[in-house]
Amino acid sequence: MTRILLMGNPNVGKSALFSRLTGVQAIVSNYPGTTISFTKGYMKLGGEKAEVIDAPGTYTLEPTSEAEEIALRLLDSGDIVINVANAINLERNLYLTLQLLERGIPMVVALNLWDDTKHRGVNIDLEKLRQLLGVPVIPTVAITGQGIKELVEAIPSAIAPHRPPNTRDERWATIGQIIEQVQHISHRHHTWRERLADASVKPLSGGIIALAILAAAFFVVRFIGEGLINYILDPLFNTLWAPVILKLSQLLGGSGFLHDMIVGHIAGGQLNFLESFGLLTSGLYVPLGVVLPYVVSFYLVLGILEDTGYLPRLAVLMDTILHRLGLHGYAIIPTLLGLGCNVPAILATRILESKRERFIAATLISIAVPCAALQAMIFGLVGARGLQYVAMVYGTLFIVWILLGLILHRLVKGFSPELLIEIPPYRLPPWRMVFRKLWFRTYGFLAEAIPIILGAILVVNVLYILGVFDAIANFTAPVVTGLLGLPREAVTALVIGFLRKDVALGMLAPLALTSGQLVVGSVVLAMLFPCIATFVVMFRELGPVDMLKAVGVMIVAALATGAILNLIL
Amino acid sequence: MHRFMHRSGGRFQPGDNKKTLAQLKNGQSGTVVEIQGGRRMTDRLNALGIVPGKKITKTTAMLMRGPVTVEVDRAAVAIGFGMASRIIVRPDHAP
Numbered sequence: 001m002t003r004i005l006l007m008g009n010p011n012v013g014k015s016a017l018f019s020r021l022t023g024v025q026a027i028v029s030n031y032p033g034t035t036i037s038f039t040k041g042y043m044k045l046g047g048e049k050a051e052v053i054d055a056p057g058t059y060t061l062e063p064t065s066e067a068e069e070i071a072l073r074l075l076d077s078g079d080i081v082i083n084v085a086n087a088i089n090l091e092r093n094l095y096l097t098l099q100l101l102e103r104g105i106p107m108v109v110a111l112n113l114w115d116d117t118k119h120r121g122v123n124i125d126l127e128k129l130r131q132l133l134g135v136p137v138i139p140t141v142a143i144t145g146q147g148i149k150e151l152v153e154a155i156p157s158a159i160a161p162h163r164p165p166n167t168r169d170e171r172w173a174t175i176g177q178i179i180e181q182v183q184h185i186s187h188r189h190h191t192w193r194e195r196l197a198d199a200s201v202k203p204l205s206g207g208i209i210a211l212a213i214l215a216a217a218f219f220v221v222r223f224i225g226e227g228l229i230n231y232i233l234d235p236l237f238n239t240l241w242a243p244v245i246l247k248l249s250q251l252l253g254g255s256g257f258l259h260d261m262i263v264g265h266i267a268g269g270q271l272n273f274l275e276s277f278g279l280l281t282s283g284l285y286v287p288l289g290v291v292l293p294y295v296v297s298f299y300l301v302l303g304i305l306e307d308t309g310y311l312p313r314l315a316v317l318m319d320t321i322l323h324r325l326g327l328h329g330y331a332i333i334p335t336l337l338g339l340g341c342n343v344p345a346i347l348a349t350r351i352l353e354s355k356r357e358r359f360i361a362a363t364l365i366s367i368a369v370p371c372a373a374l375q376a377m378i379f380g381l382v383g384a385r386g387l388q389y390v391a392m393v394y395g396t397l398f399i400v401w402i403l404l405g406l407i408l409h410r411l412v413k414g415f416s417p418e419l420l421i422e423i424p425p426y427r428l429p430p431w432r433m434v435f436r437k438l439w440f441r442t443y444g445f446l447a448e449a450i451p452i453i454l455g456a457i458l459v460v461n462v463l464y465i466l467g468v469f470d471a472i473a474n475f476t477a478p479v480v481t482g483l484l485g486l487p488r489e490a491v492t493a494l495v496i497g498f499l500r501k502d503v504a505l506g507m508l509a510p511l512a513l514t515s516g517q518l519v520v521g522s523v524v525l526a527m528l529f530p531c532i533a534t535f536v537v538m539f540r541e542l543g544p545v546d547m548l549k550a551v552g553v554m555i556v557a558a559l560a561t562g563a564i565l566n567l568i569l
Numbered sequence: 570m571h572r573f574m575h576r577s578g579g580r581f582q583p584g585d586n587k588k589t590l591a592q593l594k595n596g597q598s599g600t601v602v603e604i605q606g607g608r609r610m611t612d613r614l615n616a617l618g619i620v621p622g623k624k625i626t627k628t629t630a631m632l633m634r635g636p637v638t639v640e641v642d643r644a645a646v647a648i649g650f651g652m653a654s655r656i657i658v659r660p661d662h663a664p
Contacts (some may be wrong), residue, residue, distance in 0.1 A: 059616030064609070089644045092618035120643065172620055185643075197645065203632040316647045320635045328649065329636065353613075418649025419636050420613050425645070 002050040004043075004155065005074055007100060008084035009093050010057030011424050013112040015039070016142035016433070017084055018054035021152070025440045026054050029306035032422050035067075037347065038074055046156060053078070056350075059092070061099045066350040066358075080106050080158045082151070087111045087139065088120050090183055094175045097133065102165050106158040107135045110151050114139035116425075121188040129182045134161030143430050193426045200313045201423070210317050213310060217301045224297035225376065233289045242271050245281060261461050265510075274380070275510040282506060283457045286377075287450050291502050292442070294376035298340050299441045300434070307429035311336070312421055319419045325405025326360045326412065327352070328419040334361055338369035340441070342534040345369065346541055356414040362542055363408065363550040366530040367557055368401035373449065373502040378522050381505060385515040392569075393522045400527065400561055404553070448533070449500070456499040460492070460507065469495075483559060484524060485566040486517055497525050498532055516569030520562050527558035590627060590648065590656040591637055598626040599658035606655050614656070617646050625658060 006014045010032030018026050022041025027034055039054040055074045056067040063069040075081075083100055085093035090111075100107055109129075117124065130137045136154040140147035166174065199205040249266055252259040264278025273285035305311055311333055319329030331352060338345030345365050349358045370378065382389045463469050472495060473480075473488040480491045489511055497504035508521045529551075530538065538547045593599060601623045604611050618641055619625065626640045637653040639646050648656070 060612075062612055062616075064613050064616060089618075089642050091642045092644065095616075095618065122643070168615060168620075172622070198628055198638075201631070201636075201638050201647070202629045203635075206631070312647070316631065316636050316638065319647075319649065320631065320633050329647070417609070417613075418652045419647055420617065420649060420652060421647050422617060423638065423645040423647055 002045060002048070002079050003077060004045075004050055004052045004080045004082060005078035006052065006054050006082050006084055007071065007075065007096070008057060008112075009059050009086060009089075009096060010034075011422065012057065012084050012086040012093065013142040014057060014084045015054055017082070017110060017112065017140065017148075017151075018052060020142055020145055020148045022052050025436055027437055027440065029303075029311075029437075032057060032312070032351075032424070034306070037350075038070065043152070045152070058096065060096060061103075065353045070350075075100075075103065075105070078105060080108070080155060082108050082110055082155070084110045084112050084142075087114050087117050087124060088122055090122075090124065091175055091179050094178060095171060098163070098166065098171050098174060101133065101135070101161065101163045104160045104162070106160045108151065108154050108158045109133065109135055109137045110142075110147070111137055111139045112142055114147065115141045115144070119188075119191075121186040123184040123186065125182045125184075129178070132178050132181065134163075135159055143433065197313075197423075197426055200310070201316045206313070206317050210314060213305070213314075217305065221294070221297045221301050222379070224300065225294040225379070228293035228296065229289070229380075233293060237273055237285060237289050241284075242273075245271060248280070257465065261458070274506055277457060277460060277507075277510075279454055279457055282503075283454045286502050286506055287446070287453045290380050291373045291376045291449070292445070294379070295340070295372050295445045296438065296442055298372045298375075299438050302336065302340060303434045303437045303441075304429050305336075307427065307434055309424040309426050312423045315419065315421060316423070322405075323416070324409065325364070325402070326409030326416050327357055327405070328416060330419060330421055331357065331361045335365060335369055338365040338371065339375070340372045341445075342366055342369065342371050342530060343537050346534065346537045349541065353417045354414065356412055357416045359542060359546050359550070360405065360408045360412060360416075362538060363553055364401055364405055366534055366538060366550060367404060367527050367554050368397045370397060370526045371501065371531075373445075373500070374505060374526055377502045377505040378526075381509055382515075382518055382522055385518060389515050389519050392519045393526070396519075396523050396561065396565060397526060400557060404557055408553070449502075452533075453500050453503055456496055456503045459499065460496055460503070463492075479559070483566070484520055484562040486513070486521055487511055490517075490521055493521065493525060494528060498529050498535075501525060501531055516565075519569060520565045523565060524558050524562040527561060528554065530554075587657055587659055589654045590625070590639065590658050591630070591650055591653040593627040593658055593660065595627055595629055597660055598624065599660040601625055601656060602659050603657040604655065605657065606652070610652060610655070614652075618642055618644075619646070619648075619656065 006018055008014050015026040015035050021043045024041035026039045035054060035056045041052045042049055043052050053074060055071040058068040058071040061072055063072050081100055083097050085097060126137055136157055138147055138151045138154050140151055200209045245263055249263045262278050262280055264276030264281045266276060273281050276282055315329035315332050318332045322329055322331050334345045334348040337348050342365055346362045349361045352358050352361060378390060378393055382393060469492045473491050476491045477488045480486050481488050493504045493507035496507055504525055601621050603621060604614055623641060628640055629638045634650040636647045636649050
């Protein structure tokens with residue numbers, strides 16, 4: 001089967017083009033480094049099936065990060081390359097184009113973001129460019145689908161003109177000559193978007209804009225999340241599902257193994273979806289009634305932030321602070337992703353250049369950045385005691401993030417490279433894309449989380465019945481009770497935290513904890529042991545040695561923080 | 570001019586018509602003449618088209634030795650302060 005590779009600079013619209021060609025949804029955002037692994041899809045090409053691969057963006061074939069290395073490795077396996085180039089920055093994009101041509105792989109150039117050329121005052125002589133490069137050049141607008149048909153038609157005529165390997169200087173000289181002949185720039189005035197773009201990376205205005213955007217993001221996430229819970233999901237569960245469950249409870253005889261497994265504990269005929277811990281009660285209510293609303297609201301807001309192009313600007317603003325933590329500004333992107341789910345966040349550390357940065361970023365994320373599922377439960381459970389307690393949990397995690405970063409920066413050998421990123425222009429988010437991405441991520445959550453949540457609840461019930469938890473509780477009592485000041489049963493939650501943090505926090509609900517204990521429990525649960533999915537991805541990305549180091553840091557940090565909180569509260 | 574040298578962090582001593590990118594004023598343009606860095610740094614800058622001979626305009630700079638934002642070929646690029654102090658530029662006209 002023919003294998004077609006989409007190669008190009010970061011943030012030129014490869015993933016949008018990929019979705020157009022294959023119908024397979026790939027995450028599309030407006031910042032360099034959205035795609036850090038490859039996505040595979042299929043398209044029809046002259047009646048035959050062809051494989052299409054969306055490679056991570058790369059500026060050159062001399063990789064400077066893990067994501068770029070992946071792109072380079074993919075290149076050896078492709079039959080045809082569609083070189084996606086940004087029509088606005090042709091000079092820089094042509095560098096990769098020339099390198100690809102030197103490789104001698106049949107190629108077509110898709111000149112994407114073509115619609116932007118007009119208002120940016122860029123005129124390109126396509127015929128001349130085709131002549132000089134010796135390959136088909138098709139103008140495209142991947143977001144709207146313009147030029148896609150022509151691109152598909154041009155794929156069979158992809159050719160590999162003979163071009164000898166050049167040095168760096170020779171390539172830039174060639175690019176200079178090409179640009180001279182094909183590109184004409186007309187003068188134009190600054191647009192409001194550019195003024196806003198400048199303002200958001202200036203010290204004072206940038207800081208104000210960042211605070212306003214982050215505060216707005218927080219309130220919108222909470223507003224939508226709470227709205228969905230209070231006006232849609234809670235009423236649904238309470239009026240429609242509760243009667244079904246109560247009836248089922250009667251049918252099952254109100255107690256016994258099967259009853260407790262499916263319905264859970266019902267104290268005095270009062271059904272509490274969060275505390276009963278049956279498969280059809282908590283097993284459905286935790287993922288759908290508590291976590292899903294926040295997953296939807298978080299990813300909606302994140303998607304908008306991603307697509308406007310604001311995130312790289314936040315990276316510039318955060319750079320000075322993050323340098324003190326051994327990172328540079330761009331680490332803010334994996335960190336923000338971590339507020340949704342730690343797994344894609346740790347994968348996203350591939351956009352960082354050094355192994356040291358990746359270790360520090362991944363460790364900080366897995367310890368101090370709570371995922372959306374856990375946060376939803378924190379708002380649900382801790383929030384019921386008063387928002388000041390929620391603030392305590394977040395404040396503690398933030399302080400831990402800073403302190404741990406400072407410490408790791410001192411302890412971990414090596415140095416961290418400096419920030420060097422391209423800042424994309426602001427764009428109005430393409431709404432169709434925003435909602436497709438939201439659906440893609442929400443579906444991902446439902447497909448992955450529900451089976452594990454149900455599994456976790458099954459395990460909890462079985463372990464209770466077998467008395468395993470009692471044994472663990474006795475064994476760990478000195479730490480849990482002595483150090484953290486929690487009742488000994490709380491250890492069950494810490495153990496289950498390994499499977500799912502949301503279920504684990506739910507296990508603290510029936511323990512009648514004081515508000516202080518609940519804060520300690522939430523913080524320790526957030527910090528101690530990543531869930532199994534995060535564990536696996538850390539193992540894969542960091543390797544066994546660094547993963548064990550991260551886990552060591554995690555245990556020490558979690559217990560120390562818990563103990564200190566226990567003393568204060 | 571030498572008053573601020575302790576802040577610029579670069580090895581470069583500014584001559585009559587050359588400055589580091591970090592020393593350039595906001596809004597000032599120039600031509601890159603030299604990159605005083607190792608292989609890794611030149612590789613990364615080359616990838617973004619920042620090579621000797623290239624026209625570059627400084628747009629903004631963050632406080633406290635924060636990143637410098639420049640425009641190169643109609644693309645905005647943020648460069649860490651230390652790196653910006655090792656990119657030598659010939660300003661278009663005297664400030």
